[in-house]
Amino acid sequence: MKLKGAIIGCGFFAHNHMQAWNEIKNIEIVAVCDLDKKKAISFSKKFKIAHYYTDINKLLDLENLDFVDVVTTMETHLSIGKILSKRKVATSIQKPFAENLQDAKKIVSLYEKTKTPLMVHENFRWQTPLMTLKKLEKQYQLKKPQYSKISFRHANPVGYTNQAYLYDLEEYLILDVGIHLYDLSRFFLGEATSVYTINQNTNKKFKGETAFTSLVRHENGGVSIIDASISSIKTPDRFAQTLVNVEYENGSIDLDYDYNITVHKKGLKKLHKGNPRKLKWISKPWDQIQESIVNTHNHFISCLNMKRVHDTSGADNIKSLSLVFASYQSNKHRKEIQLNEK
Numbered sequence: 001m002k003l004k005g006a007i008i009g010c011g012f013f014a015h016n017h018m019q020a021w022n023e024i025k026n027i028e029i030v031a032v033c034d035l036d037k038k039k040a041i042s043f044s045k046k047f048k049i050a051h052y053y054t055d056i057n058k059l060l061d062l063e064n065l066d067f068v069d070v071v072t073t074m075e076t077h078l079s080i081g082k083i084l085s086k087r088k089v090a091t092s093i094q095k096p097f098a099e100n101l102q103d104a105k106k107i108v109s110l111y112e113k114t115k116t117p118l119m120v121h122e123n124f125r126w127q128t129p130l131m132t133l134k135k136l137e138k139q140y141q142l143k144k145p146q147y148s149k150i151s152f153r154h155a156n157p158v159g160y161t162n163q164a165y166l167y168d169l170e171e172y173l174i175l176d177v178g179i180h181l182y183d184l185s186r187f188f189l190g191e192a193t194s195v196y197t198i199n200q201n202t203n204k205k206f207k208g209e210t211a212f213t214s215l216v217r218h219e220n221g222g223v224s225i226i227d228a229s230i231s232s233i234k235t236p237d238r239f240a241q242t243l244v245n246v247e248y249e250n251g252s253i254d255l256d257y258d259y260n261i262t263v264h265k266k267g268l269k270k271l272h273k274g275n276p277r278k279l280k281w282i283s284k285p286w287d288q289i290q291e292s293i294v295n296t297h298n299h300f301i302s303c304l305n306m307k308r309v310h311d312t313s314g315a316d317n318i319k320s321l322s323l324v325f326a327s328y329q330s331n332k333h334r335k336e337i338q339l340n341e342k
Helices: 012-021 037-046 056-062 074-086 101-113 128-139 164-168 173-189 287-306 314-333
Strands: 003-008 027-033 051-053 067-070 090-094 118-121 145-153 192-200 211-218 223-229 243-248 251-255 260-265 268-273
Touching (some): 003 056, 012 287, 027 056, 037 051, 056 074, 067 287, 074 090, 074 101, 101 118, 101 314, 128 243, 128 268, 128 287, 173 192, 173 211, 173 223, 173 314, 211 314
Parallel strands (some): 090 118
Antiparallel strands (some): 145 243, 211 223, 243 251, 251 260
8 A cells, every 4th residue: 555645844854855765665755845935846846746835734734644754953843743743644753853852752742642653763773784783783693782882973074064054053963963873872782871971162163062972871781982073084084984883792793984894703703794775866975874764764664554663763762862961961060960860
């Protein structure tokens, strides 16, 4: 059965979302919506979408939708969520989920009350190299993760020049990139109990932090080191690759540059590749992120069809957001923040 959907928000990243929807069988995006009429018209023409709107309620009145993909900035999510949850429209919503934990919890509550599916578009864990790492963990029976180091350090400005609003954010890199990395730490080591973070501003064009380093404690006794920067000069620059090292009781896995993955286990050393698929519309340096959008969409639709809770549900994403806002508190007060202290 073909599912009909709409995209709300026709900005820079929505183009990647639409290309990814075109890769998925039995899906039709029948309409788009944006407050900027010119953007909505241009987007609908580019992708040959039948209808465009500037008002969400009108969109919902006139279209029979199975789901909506919200690709707007975080300050709009609560107001949009109020409308979509009341209409009981299954929703995938772009990260950051909300400006604060209160709003995030309000959105989750709205969808829970109407029993409407809600997923946060948290796509790093759906990147092929990260999915491959997780599969290798199971394949080699690596158990009891004890440590992870997750690093995203680049200097290629392509990560922010297409999204000029990022320059003016008082809180930038942790909300934009850190949310992904904290989610990965939970993905590999389980739930967190505390965080200690130091922020830096290494690019004065930005109001907010442009580098950070976090130390996260996990419920299982494990520890994660998480760091990111937009000022790490390397040749060649490998935006937007994430480096990961996970150590277990009986081995370890390293995800290095260019999707090279090495598994170590009691004298055993095995090399693997985690390259993203090469789709026609994907281009470097965005390849692993763009391809992950297809994987994320597939998870969203699969869970809708099977009527199961999404791995990156709204409720789950609150746990990553808790790390984000605790990190800002940690940097401000220069101390470790317990997650139940916030």
